[in-house]
Amino acid sequence: MLKISNLSKTYVKTKHEALKDINLHITKGEFTALLGQNGAGKTSLINILGGNVKKTHGEVEIGGYDLERNELETKKMIGIVPQEISYDFAFTVDEILKKQSGYFGLKNNNEYIDSLLESLGLKDKKKAYGRELSGGMKRRLLIVKALVHKPQILILDEPTAGVDIELRQTMYEFLQSLHKNGMTIVLTTHYIEEAEKLCKRVIVIKDGAIIADEPKDKLLKDFSNEIEVEILFDSKLNITDFDFLREYSPKIKEESNVVLKIFKNDLTKVLEMIMAKEMNFIDLNIKKQKLEDVYLHLIRR
Numbered sequence: 001m002l003k004i005s006n007l008s009k010t011y012v013k014t015k016h017e018a019l020k021d022i023n024l025h026i027t028k029g030e031f032t033a034l035l036g037q038n039g040a041g042k043t044s045l046i047n048i049l050g051g052n053v054k055k056t057h058g059e060v061e062i063g064g065y066d067l068e069r070n071e072l073e074t075k076k077m078i079g080i081v082p083q084e085i086s087y088d089f090a091f092t093v094d095e096i097l098k099k100q101s102g103y104f105g106l107k108n109n110n111e112y113i114d115s116l117l118e119s120l121g122l123k124d125k126k127k128a129y130g131r132e133l134s135g136g137m138k139r140r141l142l143i144v145k146a147l148v149h150k151p152q153i154l155i156l157d158e159p160t161a162g163v164d165i166e167l168r169q170t171m172y173e174f175l176q177s178l179h180k181n182g183m184t185i186v187l188t189t190h191y192i193e194e195a196e197k198l199c200k201r202v203i204v205i206k207d208g209a210i211i212a213d214e215p216k217d218k219l220l221k222d223f224s225n226e227i228e229v230e231i232l233f234d235s236k237l238n239i240t241d242f243d244f245l246r247e248y249s250p251k252i253k254e255e256s257n258v259v260l261k262i263f264k265n266d267l268t269k270v271l272e273m274i275m276a277k278e279m280n281f282i283d284l285n286i287k288k289q290k291l292e293d294v295y296l297h298l299i300r301r
């Protein structure tokens with residue numbers, strides 16, 4: 001569905017190399033997270049796919065069409081939800097969506113547009129002017145706008161930035177239903193728990209290069225060897241009490257708990273060391289590895 005080969009981008013004015021030799025193959029129906037810190041290159045990549053930024057080198061194929069040679073076809077294939085909210089607020093929601101349909105030569109698609117507005121809780125805003133919408137509504141309208149021409153691949157650049165938690169749930173449900181119906185989705189987000197909840201594949205980009213591209217479950221499994229254990233004691237603790245466990249980076253939490261970073265295989269050994277010091281622990285929690293921990297590990301190394 002999306003094939004990117006040896007793609008690079010250097011901005012002419014600043015000579016900044018925002019993308020370095022990106023190779024990526026996304027097949028139909030995948031739900032992929034594209035993660036990376038501010039300035040990693042995510043928006044540059046998305047802008048290239050949307051035809052708003054010109055690549056420096058490499059090849060991009062969308063739905064089998066070459067991005068440069070078959071511009072019109074690639075535009076039909078792809079729907080992009082941009083990070084910046086920048087449409088004409090002097091038009092009503094209805095007019096904005098009609099105008100968008102017009103770009104693709106679409107008419108008589110009212111029913112489809114209504115169903116999109118309904119799914120994203122915007123149906124009663126059809127006659128409202130763009131400027132009258134709240135930030136969260138504008139973000140949802142951008143999703144509707146990206147879907148007007150029924151693209152096969154939807155790329156979302158931080159669609160939930162600044163959106164409240166309840167509305168985010170609505171968006172998640174909507175994206176999950178699109179995915180269920182076969183839509184290929186690429187989601188960029190800084191909310192890693194969002195990627196963990198929705199996506200099956202995770203791509204991490206750092207300084208313009210891909211540093212990880214794996215199924216989410218594999219990433220989590222690969223890093224699951226290192227665990228965080230919180231041990232609860234029945235008395236107030238001092239960090240110096242744990243000098244003998246220095247290699248496990250002990251940290252005191254809530255006065256009577258200690259948190260250790262250990263390898264799974266060392267757990268018995270560590271507990272035996274604690275017992276040998278005649279320190280009485282009353283409970284133990286093992287923190288499950290989250291995608292956020294793996295992500296931080298990847299971008300820091």
Ligand SMILES: Nc1ncnc2c1ncn2[C@@H]1O[C@H](COP(=O)(O)OP(=O)(O)OP(=O)(O)O)[C@@H](O)[C@H]1O
Binds near residue numbers: 016036042043044
């Ligand atoms: N038009 C431009 N001209 C020059 N440099 C640019 C331009 N657009 C982006 N950059 C630079 O390219 C790099 C990548 O930026 P980009 O917006 O792609 O990052 P991002 O991963 O989307 O970040 P964020 O998470 O903050 O949105 C940054 O160093 C940025 O300053």
